Amino acid sequence: MIGLHTHETVSATGTLTGDGDDATGFASGEYTTPDAFPQARRSSVERVHRLLSSFDYEHTRLRLSELSRRAGLPLSTTHRMVTELLELGMLERDEDNFLCVGVAVWKFGLLTPKTYGIQRVALPFMQDLYATTRLPIHLGIPQGNQTTIVESLRPQGTGQERPRIGQRDPLHVTAVGTALLAFCDSGFQERYLTDLKDHQGADAPEMIRRELAQTRATGCAISKRKTAPNIAIGAPVLDRAGRPLGAVSLVVPEGTSTPPYDHLIRCTARAVQRTAWEQGVA
Known part of the structure; x- marks a missing residue:
């Protein structure tokens, strides 16, 4: 050994x-x-x-x-x-x-169930969305207090190279991560927000808490923390128990009206979710 x-x-x-x-x-x-x-x-x-x-x-x-x-x-x-x-x-x-x-x-790495299963299911739908929008599309999965990008489609050119596959970020700083965190169980959310308060002060958790509530209400997260001045829109892919398997996001240019892109990303996430359920990935 x-x-x-x-x-x-x-x-x-x-x-x-x-x-x-x-x-x-x-x-x-x-x-x-x-x-x-x-x-x-x-x-x-x-x-x-x-x-x-x-x-x-x-x-x-x-x-x-x-x-x-x-x-x-x-x-x-x-x-x-x-x-x-x-x-x-x-x-x-x-x-x-x-x-x-x-x-x-x-x-x-190719055999990792948390990445291979959801990536295999999501990729065709991500390709369809990319063909429609020609905008960067990313797939992330939850990994502890972070999200890990496991698939990414993006046009060539300066500023479009990130995030890279394998990149990890705290859940609250990306649209993918916020979409995941919003559908984690309440106990996990509270522990995450408490830790955030310890590191970033009292105001940060309340702001994130409002974003999580908005994400649950609308079915998608909107964030500029990692993409500014562009806007990232993320939607979760849930298992049959309502827990997040992953999330997909679309990055739209600064000044772009969120509709209809929020509808497109929700539809893509739901198509991935439905197929994951059918194929036993969820």
């Missing part, structure tokens, strides 16, 4: 290497007892996650030293784990010998 070594070695310079030199703070003796193995496995998975999470759209290729620094792991640990990840196809090297995310990770 990846990185599950139960011993440490000392380099020629006297530096401790192996599992004991990582950033988890485990002492060398902790890996020698059976009870320590579950903890060692968790820390190994965490280190792999930290390595893979070091890659993003701005850092798609990294040198070993850069990967070590961004992951917060010692160079010796990074080198050892990268060697294993290369053998497993989870990392690859490009023509310039930079490290990149491997095809194996991409294949795993």
Whole structure:
């Protein structure tokens, strides 16, 4: 298994290497007892996650030293784990010998039910809406206190490249996220708003609370927080219990009248929802 070594070695310079030199703070003796193995496995998975999470759209290729620094792991640990990840196809090297995310990770991602199922169902309807409007269309799913974009159709040109697939934002800052949050259960909403109050002050939750009520009343959320001066309109896709599976949004130019675009995005979300129910995705 990846990185599950139960011993440490000392380099020629006297530096401790192996599992004991990582950033988890485990002492060398902790890996020698059976009870320590579950903890060692968790820390190994965490280190792999930290390595893979070091890659993003701005850092798609990294040198070993850069990967070590961004992951917060010692160079010796990074080198050892990268060697294993290369053998497993989870990392690859490009023509310039930079490290990149491997095809194996991409294949795993394709199997994620929360993304694959709803993305597969929604894409044809998103394509129809894009053919009608030629405006940016996005699909997001809830992930804890954030929304993650899992599909995006947009025209070429400056300013139309974001959000990118995989981008995550707090629920309240996008139309997709607001549409999701408005249909989460009330307990989750209150916890979210309480946390927002702690970080942004007393006024922020009340403003968001009004937006959530408006979204539930109209069936769509309207926001400019991430798209200003353009306007984003989002509508939820719900499961049979009324919980949000995802949300689709349309970004219209500044000064555009919201109707009929709010009607179009609601119709698209409902078509996705109906098909998801029929295909057992919901």
